[in-house]
Amino acid sequence: MLSDTTRSRLVLAVLVAVALVLLVVDARPSGDPVTSIARSGGELVFAPVAAGVGLVSGPFVRVHEGFSAGPEAADRIGELEDANAELESELQAARIDEHRAEKLDDMLHLSGLGAYEVVPAQAVTRTTARGYAHTATLDAGTDSGIETDMTVVNGDGLVGRIIEAGPRTATVKLATDVNSSVGARLEESRKIGAITGGSVPGGPEADMTLELFDLEAPIDQGDRVVTLGSHEGAPFVPGVPIGTVDEVEVAPGALSRIARITPAVDFAALDVVGVVVKGPSEDPRDSLLPPKPEPEGDQ
Amino acid sequence: MRSVITLLMVAVAVLVQATIVNRLPFDWGSGPDLVLAAVVAVALTTSPAAAAGCGFAAGLAMDVMPPAEHPMGRYALVLCVAAYLVALLRANTGLGGSAGGRISRWSALGVVVAGSLIVGLGYAFIGLVMGDAHVTVGSVAANVGIGTLATTLVAPLVTLPVLGVRWMLTGEDFATIQGPISVGGW
Numbered sequence: 001m002l003s004d005t006t007r008s009r010l011v012l013a014v015l016v017a018v019a020l021v022l023l024v025v026d027a028r029p030s031g032d033p034v035t036s037i038a039r040s041g042g043e044l045v046f047a048p049v050a051a052g053v054g055l056v057s058g059p060f061v062r063v064h065e066g067f068s069a070g071p072e073a074a075d076r077i078g079e080l081e082d083a084n085a086e087l088e089s090e091l092q093a094a095r096i097d098e099h100r101a102e103k104l105d106d107m108l109h110l111s112g113l114g115a116y117e118v119v120p121a122q123a124v125t126r127t128t129a130r131g132y133a134h135t136a137t138l139d140a141g142t143d144s145g146i147e148t149d150m151t152v153v154n155g156d157g158l159v160g161r162i163i164e165a166g167p168r169t170a171t172v173k174l175a176t177d178v179n180s181s182v183g184a185r186l187e188e189s190r191k192i193g194a195i196t197g198g199s200v201p202g203g204p205e206a207d208m209t210l211e212l213f214d215l216e217a218p219i220d221q222g223d224r225v226v227t228l229g230s231h232e233g234a235p236f237v238p239g240v241p242i243g244t245v246d247e248v249e250v251a252p253g254a255l256s257r258i259a260r261i262t263p264a265v266d267f268a269a270l271d272v273v274g275v276v277v278k279g280p281s282e283d284p285r286d287s288l289l290p291p292k293p294e295p296e297g298d299q
Numbered sequence: 300m301r302s303v304i305t306l307l308m309v310a311v312a313v314l315v316q317a318t319i320v321n322r323l324p325f326d327w328g329s330g331p332d333l334v335l336a337a338v339v340a341v342a343l344t345t346s347p348a349a350a351a352g353c354g355f356a357a358g359l360a361m362d363v364m365p366p367a368e369h370p371m372g373r374y375a376l377v378l379c380v381a382a383y384l385v386a387l388l389r390a391n392t393g394l395g396g397s398a399g400g401r402i403s404r405w406s407a408l409g410v411v412v413a414g415s416l417i418v419g420l421g422y423a424f425i426g427l428v429m430g431d432a433h434v435t436v437g438s439v440a441a442n443v444g445i446g447t448l449a450t451t452l453v454a455p456l457v458t459l460p461v462l463g464v465r466w467m468l469t470g471e472d473f474a475t476i477q478g479p480i481s482v483g484g485w
Contacts, residue, residue, distance in 0.1 A: 002387055002388075002391055003391060004387055004391075005348075007348065008346065008347045008348040008351075011348040011351055012347070012348070012351045012379070012380075015351050015352065015375075016376060016379065016380065018355075018372075019358075019359075019373075019375045019376035020372065020376065021372070022359075022362075022371045022372030023370050023371070023373055023376065023425070026371040026372060035371050038363050039365075039371075042360070042363030042365065043364075045364075046365055049314055049318045050317075053318045053319055057319075057322075124318070124322060125317070125318075125366055126322065126323070126324045126325075127320075127321050127323065127324070127325045127328070127329065127330050128321065128329075128368055128369075130332075130369075130374075130419070130442060130446065131328035131329025131330070131442040131445070131446060132329075132426065132433035132438060132442060133366075133368040133369065133433055136366065137321075137365040137366040163367070164366075164367035166367075169365045171365055171367045171368060177433075178432050179432050179433070268324050268326055269324070
């Protein structure tokens, strides 16, 4: 029933072998020159077409938004652009509101250390062909100063981090991806934890789940969570809002407290985002250290 | 001529998939797969070796396009094998059973459904083997189910036109060359 010529089978075998070699080569953590050249080739075709699609679809998107979300949605694009323009100054203060900005600045010692530098970009894809990974493509790349392991934010908070950057496009792993893990800090109590995309085993069904390392930490519905920040701001800069606590799971015998998080960012309506290309001018971790003791004071 | 037009149609399917379909915000996960729908149409009108080549090329093109979220070659492998199987089954069994080697439109849609299921499961299987944390029973069931449904819904707009163009460009004398080996179906 499945008879075929030897030559035809040979072709299939060769193609399968090539695909397997590509898979193995590209799955390695270090970048491979062959696959990165191939990706830049794909991007060469993709970038102009995506820009054209964006240009053509703009009016349709606006009309769709006007119909789907009422009259106030018509101003949404303008609002987003304004929000993006204000982002730099907003991030500098890591402001969530006036009162808490002081606390945040005190705790992180970020005030006066210099601004984050943000490169604006637009999300040009939101879904993937097979729907597993939560990733988006941005229409800016290494030509604009974007590198892998940079934080991506928008006017509302944390979007994700760059996992792959070509000359003109970049791939963002969204914070809701199952493989995404972000160091987080509770705004009120300063307790630290980790936010994972999706649900964790034993946790509730969620877009994001917070695991607090301190079992005794007070945590309530409505508490806000910001990024803890990584060493030298890669992949995450500190102080970016991630979301609010929605529901706290009380699991007897658990080693950590689990809470469901409502993301600050509306991932379904991702549009204009900013990539933090430069963190604070000084490493804020140094300023968290206590002042050096003065030996001459003991004499 | 026929191969140039085919190449053009598959390339357009890849670009539309990468820049338009993937841009739409599907809250429920996966959207339709135009590339698969186009490749099935090509596989139904060509030899197994050529089908495998076409599937590999289209899959590799999708792998190379942003976003770079899965290792290169994953989709190429699955699409190559799926296209080969479709062409092989057709060449050996005269799928659809119609005379003259042309399968009916409804059978073509049925092949798209089957191909979509094979590709969805194959893609998930490679993820499972490579330790992709996205692959869980729930996510695979949802993505394969919804993806197959969406692909089937767009298939009349992709598979049937591609099939029609390829039939049109085939000379009448050669229409039966790819037909059933034994007369009368099996």
